[in-house]
Amino acid sequence: xxxxxxxxxxxxxxxxxxxxxxxxxxxxxxxxxxxxxxxxxxxxxxxxxxxxxxxxxxxxxxxxxxxxxxxxxxxxxxxxxxxxxxxxxxxxxxxxxxxxxxxxxxxxxxxxxxx
Amino acid sequence: xxxxxxxxxxxxxxxxxxxxxxxxxxxxxxxxxxxxxxxxxxxxxxxxxxxxxxxxxxxxxxxxxxxxxxxxxxxxxxxxxxxxxxxxxxxxxxxxxxxxxxxxxxxxxxxxxxxxxxxxxxxxxxxxxxxxxxxxxxxxxxxxxxxxxxxxxxxxxxxxxxxxxxxxxxxx
Numbered sequence: 001x002x003x004x005x006x007x008x009x010x011x012x013x014x015x016x017x018x019x020x021x022x023x024x025x026x027x028x029x030x031x032x033x034x035x036x037x038x039x040x041x042x043x044x045x046x047x048x049x050x051x052x053x054x055x056x057x058x059x060x061x062x063x064x065x066x067x068x069x070x071x072x073x074x075x076x077x078x079x080x081x082x083x084x085x086x087x088x089x090x091x092x093x094x095x096x097x098x099x100x101x102x103x104x105x106x107x108x109x110x111x112x113x114x115x
Numbered sequence: 116x117x118x119x120x121x122x123x124x125x126x127x128x129x130x131x132x133x134x135x136x137x138x139x140x141x142x143x144x145x146x147x148x149x150x151x152x153x154x155x156x157x158x159x160x161x162x163x164x165x166x167x168x169x170x171x172x173x174x175x176x177x178x179x180x181x182x183x184x185x186x187x188x189x190x191x192x193x194x195x196x197x198x199x200x201x202x203x204x205x206x207x208x209x210x211x212x213x214x215x216x217x218x219x220x221x222x223x224x225x226x227x228x229x230x231x232x233x234x235x236x237x238x239x240x241x242x243x244x245x246x247x248x249x250x251x252x253x254x255x256x257x258x259x260x261x262x263x264x265x266x267x268x269x270x271x272x273x274x275x276x277x278x279x280x281x282x283x284x285x286x287x
Contacts, residue, residue, distance in 0.1 A: 080270075
C-alpha cells in the first residue's frame with residue numbers, strides 16, 4: 001500500500017509537541033514534572049529527525065534518534081539521582097525553595113563522605 | 116493510510132497536553148506513555164520500524180519506568196497532588212501559554228511556507244540503520260558508550276546513601 005505523508009505536517013507535529021514540553025518546563029514548580037517535560041521536548045526533536053530521514057530516504061535520521069535516546073537515558077538517570085538526593089536532604093521538590101547552590105548541610109555531608 | 120498518521124498525531128498532542136496539566140505524578144507518567152505509544156505509531160507510519168520498536172522499549176519501557184520507580188521511592192502521591200492544585204493556577208500558566216502559543220503560530224506558518232509535496236514513504240529497514248551505525252557513525256557509537264558509562268558511574272555515585280554504621284577505625 002502506497003502511503004504519502006506531507007513531511008511539513010510531521011514537522012508541525014514536532015513543533016507542537018516541543019512547544020507543549022517547553023510550556024511544561026516553564027509553568028510547573030515541581031522538579032520532577034520539569035524533567036518529564038524535558039523528555040517530551042527530546043522526543044519531539046527526535047520526531048523531527050525521523051521526519052528528515054524519511055524525506056531523504058536515509059538511515060541518518062534514525063541513527064540520530066538513537067543517539068538522542070541514549071543521551072536522554074543518561075540524562076534521566078543522573079537527573080533522577082539528583083532529584084532523590086535533593087528530596088532526601090531538603091524534603092521538598094519545590095524549585096522556588098531550592099535556590100541555594102551552596103548550602104551548609106550539603107557542605108557538611110560531603111566532608112563526612114571524605115570526598 | 117495517511118489518516119492513521121493524523122489520528123495518532125491527535126492522540127499524541129492530547130496526551131501531551133494532559134501530561135503537563137496533571138497534578139498526580141503517576142497520572143502524568145501514564146499519559147506520557149500514551150503519548151510515546153502514539154509517536155511510535157507515527158514512526159512506524161514514517162517508515163522507521165526499528166525506531167518505533169526502540170521508542171517503546173527504551174523510552175516508554177525504561178525511562179518512564181525509572182520515573183515511576185523514583186515516584187514510588189519518594190512516595191510522591193497525595194501531598195504532591197494537594198500542593199500542585201495550589202501551584203497550578205491560571206495566573207501561573209496564562210502568560211507563558213499565550214506567548215508560547217503566538218510563537219507556535221509563527222513556527223507553523225514558517226513550516227507551512229515550504230512547498231506542499233507529499234513524500235512517498237519507503238521503509239528504511241533496520242539493516243540499513245545497522246550498516247550506517249557500523250560504518251560512517253562508528254565513532255558516535257563509541258562516544259555514546261562513553262556517555263552511558265559516565266551516566267552509570269555518575270548516577271551510582273550521586274545516589275549513594277551515607278552508611279549508618281561506620282567501623283570504629285573509619286569514624287571521623
